[in-house]
Amino acid sequence: MSAPAGPAALPDRWSKPRMIRNPVLRWALWLVVAAYIVGTIATLPIDWTRVSEGFSRAARIFGGSIPPNFERSGLLVDGFLESLKIAVLASFGGVLISVPAAFMAARNIAPLPVFYLGRALIIVARSFHPVIVAILFVKAVGFGPLAGVLTLIVYSIGFVAKMLAERIEEIDFGQVEALRATGAPYLSVLFYAIFPQILPRLIGLSIYQLDSNLRASAMIGIVGAGGIGATLANAFGRYDYDFALAITIVIVGAILVSEAISGQIRKRI
Amino acid sequence: MTEQDLTTRPAPLREAFPEDWHRYTPRQQMARYLGLLFAALVIGWSITSIDVIWEWVWDAPVQMADLFGRMVPPDTTNLGTILLVLWETVNIATIATLFAVLISLPVAWLAAQNTTPNRATLWLGRIILVSSRSINTIIWALLFVAIFGPGIVAGIAAIMLRSVGFVGKLLGEAIEEIDPRPVEALQATGASRTKVILYAIVPQVMPTFWAVAILRWDINLRESTVLGLVGAGGIGLILQSAIDTFKWQEAATVLLCILGLVLLGEIVSAWLRRRIL
Numbered sequence: 001m002s003a004p005a006g007p008a009a010l011p012d013r014w015s016k017p018r019m020i021r022n023p024v025l026r027w028a029l030w031l032v033v034a035a036y037i038v039g040t041i042a043t044l045p046i047d048w049t050r051v052s053e054g055f056s057r058a059a060r061i062f063g064g065s066i067p068p069n070f071e072r073s074g075l076l077v078d079g080f081l082e083s084l085k086i087a088v089l090a091s092f093g094g095v096l097i098s099v100p101a102a103f104m105a106a107r108n109i110a111p112l113p114v115f116y117l118g119r120a121l122i123i124v125a126r127s128f129h130p131v132i133v134a135i136l137f138v139k140a141v142g143f144g145p146l147a148g149v150l151t152l153i154v155y156s157i158g159f160v161a162k163m164l165a166e167r168i169e170e171i172d173f174g175q176v177e178a179l180r181a182t183g184a185p186y187l188s189v190l191f192y193a194i195f196p197q198i199l200p201r202l203i204g205l206s207i208y209q210l211d212s213n214l215r216a217s218a219m220i221g222i223v224g225a226g227g228i229g230a231t232l233a234n235a236f237g238r239y240d241y242d243f244a245l246a247i248t249i250v251i252v253g254a255i256l257v258s259e260a261i262s263g264q265i266r267k268r269i
Numbered sequence: 270m271t272e273q274d275l276t277t278r279p280a281p282l283r284e285a286f287p288e289d290w291h292r293y294t295p296r297q298q299m300a301r302y303l304g305l306l307f308a309a310l311v312i313g314w315s316i317t318s319i320d321v322i323w324e325w326v327w328d329a330p331v332q333m334a335d336l337f338g339r340m341v342p343p344d345t346t347n348l349g350t351i352l353l354v355l356w357e358t359v360n361i362a363t364i365a366t367l368f369a370v371l372i373s374l375p376v377a378w379l380a381a382q383n384t385t386p387n388r389a390t391l392w393l394g395r396i397i398l399v400s401s402r403s404i405n406t407i408i409w410a411l412l413f414v415a416i417f418g419p420g421i422v423a424g425i426a427a428i429m430l431r432s433v434g435f436v437g438k439l440l441g442e443a444i445e446e447i448d449p450r451p452v453e454a455l456q457a458t459g460a461s462r463t464k465v466i467l468y469a470i471v472p473q474v475m476p477t478f479w480a481v482a483i484l485r486w487d488i489n490l491r492e493s494t495v496l497g498l499v500g501a502g503g504i505g506l507i508l509q510s511a512i513d514t515f516k517w518q519e520a521a522t523v524l525l526c527i528l529g530l531v532l533l534g535e536i537v538s539a540w541l542r543r544r545i546l
Binding site for chain 1: 311312314315316318319320321322325326328329332333335336360363364367403404405407408411412415416417418420421422425491492494495498499505508509512524527528531532544545
């Protein structure tokens with residue numbers, strides 16, 4: 001009688017199965033990755049004399065910025081309120097457009113062509129960095145807060161519509177079927193079966209987006225789309241580094257505060 | 270039970286199953302209305318006091334259509350250069366993510382409550398994370414352009430410093446959430462601190478580590494498309510010069526290339542996530 005083949009064939013040491021079975025392929029892949037990293041880093045154009053000058057330049061910038069100068073706090077407050085208004089309006093407009101967009105982009109309720117259209121809208125809104133979108137809007141509608149609001153509306157759609165569409169795809173479909181079985185029209189199904197299920201998520205997302213719009217509105221001002229970023233860019237351009245530092249401190253502080261507030265509100269919902 | 274019994278039910282029963290069901294208590298309802306009112310007031314204040322010329326708002330669709338009209342058809346004469354710079358953009362994102370991940374490992378170890386040596390190092394870790402995250406990439410880029418001069422190196426440094434906060438924070442949270450039992454088991458055998466980290470902590474946070482690194486690479490790809498606007502290398506530089514010289518058709522090509530790059534990045538990161546996790 002022959003010994004059972006099973007245990008004898010097992011190795012003494014167990015090792016995790018590799019992701020890529022073929023060892024040649026595996027090592028070749030590692031080699032390619034290593035070559036890419038070494039190659040890219042080795043060809044970085046670093047001009048060390050430029051860098052050593054750069055450090056004194058950076059020291060000058062920092063030296064010029066300390067202590068922060070809060071003298072023109074009127075300008076600071078105005079810029080900040082404008083950023084806040086931009087963020088509020090963009091969040092409102094963005095959420096308003098995101099709701100239908102999310103319904104379009106939810107696989108379980110939208111017909112296939114509409115679904116593709118909705119997804120394409122979200123993908124395009126998400127792909128471009130807000131600064132790029134801001135440049136385009138500034139060129140189209142001129143400098144100022146309007147360009148900022150439009151930019152952040154696009155930015156909000158990219159995030160809110162995407163997350164909301166995912167939430168709609170996860171709803172309990174029993175309620176939709178129940179309403180449909182009573183012969184309810186499409187809009188009634190929407191309002192009584194789907195909306196109550198996604199509302200808490202919608203509110204949470206809106207508050208999160210308000211917070212992140214406030215953050216982004218500080219950044220897009222640098223390319224002329226209004227708000228505190230515009231004030232910051234002006235201060236930097238005029239070498240008012242002490243005022244620029246004051247603005248940066250206020251931005252960081254405001255972001256921390258708004259993060260704390262929005263965290264609190266989202267916890268309660 | 271008769272009809273009579275139902276209407277004269279004892280009070281606790283009536284309270285638990287009221288005849289008229291409401292989803293919210295009057296108090297919750299009130300809070301919701303107040304919240305709505307507050308939101309409406311803030312929006313109203315913003316609309317009425319924002320410094321916008323309203324004629325421009327109504328004119329905006331026309332202007333946008335005009336802009337898009339100028340972009341068609343995209344001009345592909347410079348496609349070779351654009352693709353080359355696009356590759357440079359990918360390099361910025363990849364190398365910066367690589368360095369950021371390496372740096373964030375010790376920072377995460379400092380910032381996690383269960384691995385940090387003492388309270389002072391915990392705060393050191395937290396300060397590094399917060400300052401990295403609260404300063405925008407563009408601002409980091411401005412600073413590094415001043416130090417390194419315009420170019421790809423400033424871009425890599427900016428993206429790297431911004432990413433450390435993100436990766437370190439998520440990794441630190443993953444370390445805090447590990448199952449403490451393997452750590453205790455190893456400690457009970459008298460294993461050294463390094464051994465505990467290598468054999469009890471690292472294997473547990475490995476999946477999160479890869480997930481976060483891939484996610485950040487994806488984000489960095491998008492971020493690196495705008496670095497050129499402040500002179501820190503990458504595709505943004507070409508976009509900026511095309512826009513400044515009103516070469517809208519070339520700008521359209523650049524935008525399409527960026528769209529393609531981001532989509533490709535999303536596909537690659539989704540594939541990696543499936544393979545590795």
